[in-house]
Amino acid sequence: MNILKKIMMFTFCMVLISSSASAMETKILNFSVSDDTSDVINGYQRFLEMVFGETGYGISIAKEPIKRGIHGVATGTKDGIVLLPAYVAEKSEKIVTVPVPLAKIEVVVYTKGQTFAVNGPESLKPYKIAFLRGYPATEKITTGLDRRMVDSLDSLFAMLQAGRVDAALVLKRESIRFLKANPQFAGFTMLETPLLTVPLHLLLNKKHEALIPRIQPVMKQKIADGTLKELLMPYVVK
Numbered sequence: 001m002n003i004l005k006k007i008m009m010f011t012f013c014m015v016l017i018s019s020s021a022s023a024m025e026t027k028i029l030n031f032s033v034s035d036d037t038s039d040v041i042n043g044y045q046r047f048l049e050m051v052f053g054e055t056g057y058g059i060s061i062a063k064e065p066i067k068r069g070i071h072g073v074a075t076g077t078k079d080g081i082v083l084l085p086a087y088v089a090e091k092s093e094k095i096v097t098v099p100v101p102l103a104k105i106e107v108v109v110y111t112k113g114q115t116f117a118v119n120g121p122e123s124l125k126p127y128k129i130a131f132l133r134g135y136p137a138t139e140k141i142t143t144g145l146d147r148r149m150v151d152s153l154d155s156l157f158a159m160l161q162a163g164r165v166d167a168a169l170v171l172k173r174e175s176i177r178f179l180k181a182n183p184q185f186a187g188f189t190m191l192e193t194p195l196l197t198v199p200l201h202l203l204l205n206k207k208h209e210a211l212i213p214r215i216q217p218v219m220k221q222k223i224a225d226g227t228l229k230e231l232l233m234p235y236v237v238k
Helices: 003-024 040-053 066-075 086-091 136-141 153-162 172-181 206-224 227-235
Strands: 027-034 057-064 080-084 095-111 129-132 147-150 167-171 196-205
Touching: 027 040, 027 066, 040 057, 040 080, 040 095, 040 206, 040 227, 057 066, 066 080, 066 095, 066 196, 080 086, 080 095, 086 095, 086 196, 095 153, 095 172, 095 206, 129 136, 129 153, 136 196, 147 153, 153 167, 153 172, 167 172, 196 206, 206 227
Parallel strands: 027 057, 027 080, 129 147, 129 167
Antiparallel strands: 080 196, 095 167, 095 196
């Protein structure tokens, strides 16, 4: 083999080694999600793996308390946090929102058989209400009302069952899942109109802002073609 062929063979081998090394060094983005999130996060993780995979990134998602996750994104120890309202990003110049909504939460009103028209927080003025601690949007819109904050769904529905409050405010999917698993709590009426509807997004540390125009069209396309819906189907609460 002459010298030119040896050089060409060496160069070809180095390209292969370099390509293999690059493939092995896929950048992993570390996201967090609330430790209260159900198994539905498995569907969202697969969706985001597909989305970011098209831009050459991998992802991991770890459950942790919301405040810790937000602090991690703001300080850069986490790359992002999944399924939070956009207003969270507005509180920190280090956090940006991917504007494509991934889901929505609905805060609904439960009573013990009583019915009335839900038309914003004003419609709750005549009643004693309770809701879970740690939901800023619910706390904000109920300021000035006769309200109680509790630490668990057990406490919330026990108060309603005992007649200590007239209405319980709770996330719709969370409440359906809880009541299905706890048949000792029964006889409640979920009023038809949600009190509050909030879109949920993927939030990123600002250092990843340049990724947004790359992933946004992919997310939109995979939502429009039903990919996300199909991935979430096994986790739908019925």
